[in-house]
Each structure stands twice: as C-alpha cells, then as structure tokens.
Amino acid sequence: MGHEERARELFLEGQNCCQAVLLAFQPELGLETDTLLRLAAPFGGGLGGMRENCGAVSAMLMVMGLLTATTDFRDTQAKAALYQRMQQLVAQFEAENGSHTCRELLGLLKGERPAPSPRTQAYYKARPCVGLVESAARILDQALEGAL
Numbered sequence: 001m002g003h004e005e006r007a008r009e010l011f012l013e014g015q016n017c018c019q020a021v022l023l024a025f026q027p028e029l030g031l032e033t034d035t036l037l038r039l040a041a042p043f044g045g046g047l048g049g050m051r052e053n054c055g056a057v058s059a060m061l062m063v064m065g066l067l068t069a070t071t072d073f074r075d076t077q078a079k080a081a082l083y084q085r086m087q088q089l090v091a092q093f094e095a096e097n098g099s100h101t102c103r104e105l106l107g108l109l110k111g112e113r114p115a116p117s118p119r120t121q122a123y124y125k126a127r128p129c130v131g132l133v134e135s136a137a138r139i140l141d142q143a144l145e146g147a148l
Contacts, residue, residue: 007056007137011130014119016044018055018062020133025063025140046102049113056129056136057100060089063140085143092139097132105132 001009003024010020018040022029026036042048043058064086070078090100099105103112105128117123124130 003137003141004134007133008130011133012124016040016055017129017133017136018043018059021056021059021136021140022062024133024137029063029066031066045113045116049116051103051106051108051113052101054093054100054102054105054132054136056132057090057093060093060136060140061086064089064143067144089139089143092142093135096135096139097128 007020007024010023011017015023015037019037022036022040023033026033029036039062040055040059043053043055046052046054047058065082068085069082072078094100097105102108103110108114
C-alpha cells in the first residue's frame with residue numbers, strides 16, 4: 001500500500017489529518033507509532049482546532065524536516081534551502097487544493113472553531129479532509145522522488 005492510500009486509511013480510521021499523513025510515512029521515519037501520534041495530535045483541526053494551518057500540511061513539513069533537515073543550526077544555507085523547499089511543498093498543496101488554511105479548506109469563517117465531530121458518514125461527506133491527506137502524501141512522494 002502506498003503512502004497516499006495509507007494516509008486515507010488512517011484518516012478513515014479516526015486519525016486527524018496530521019496524524020494520518022505522518023503515520024503513512026512511519027516506515028521511512030523509523031519512529032514509534034505512539035511518538036508520532038503524540039507529536040501530531042496537537043496539529044489536528046488546523047493547529048489545535050483553531051482552523052489555521054491544515055494538519056496535512058503540517059505533517060508534510062514534519063516528514064520533510066525529519067528526512068532532510070540538518071541538525072547544524074549554524075548552517076544558514078541549509079536552513080534557507082529547507083525553507084525554500086517547504087515553501088514549494090506548501091505552494092504545490094495550495095495549487096492542488098486552493099489553500100493551506102484549514103478554515104478556508106472547510107469553508108469556515110474566521111474565528112469559527114467547531115468542536116471535533118464524531119466520525120460519521122455525514123462527517124466524511126461534508127469535509128474534504130480525506131482528499132487533503134491524500135494530496136499531502138502524494139506531494140511528499142513526488143518531492144522525495146525529486147519530482148518537485
């Protein structure tokens with residue numbers, strides 16, 4: 001099963017958008033499930049339910065950081081290159097989905113912060129999140145293959 005399908009499956013099992021994408025790349029990351037679940041938990045609902053940055057986008061950046069970032073904080077060239085790469089990933093996500101902001105992706109008004117909803121058929125029909133986690137995983141795959 002590919003990353004895109006795995007992210008979809010994880011979201012449909014009840015993971016938030018960030019958890020679904022991050023866990024889809026668990027084999028490459030080499031981190032424990034519990035660690036990844038805890039790390040990504042606060043990023044659901046667009047940063048803790050504030051409907052800001054989409055959790056799937058946050059996960060894209062986490063995965064790329066874990067796989068490609070330097071640990072030398074003094075290396076400003078590497079930092080600039082990483083930031084440019086992250087901006088490209090977000091731009092690709094925006095090109096595919098229209099925004100990287102949870103509120104805009106869900107059609108909510110600024111300041112509107114609905115509580116987490118039970119995962120029902122109506123929930124999945126009303127939200128684009130399944131497609132967003134698939135998009136994030138696909139973009140990550142393309143970037144990791146050097147296609148982006």
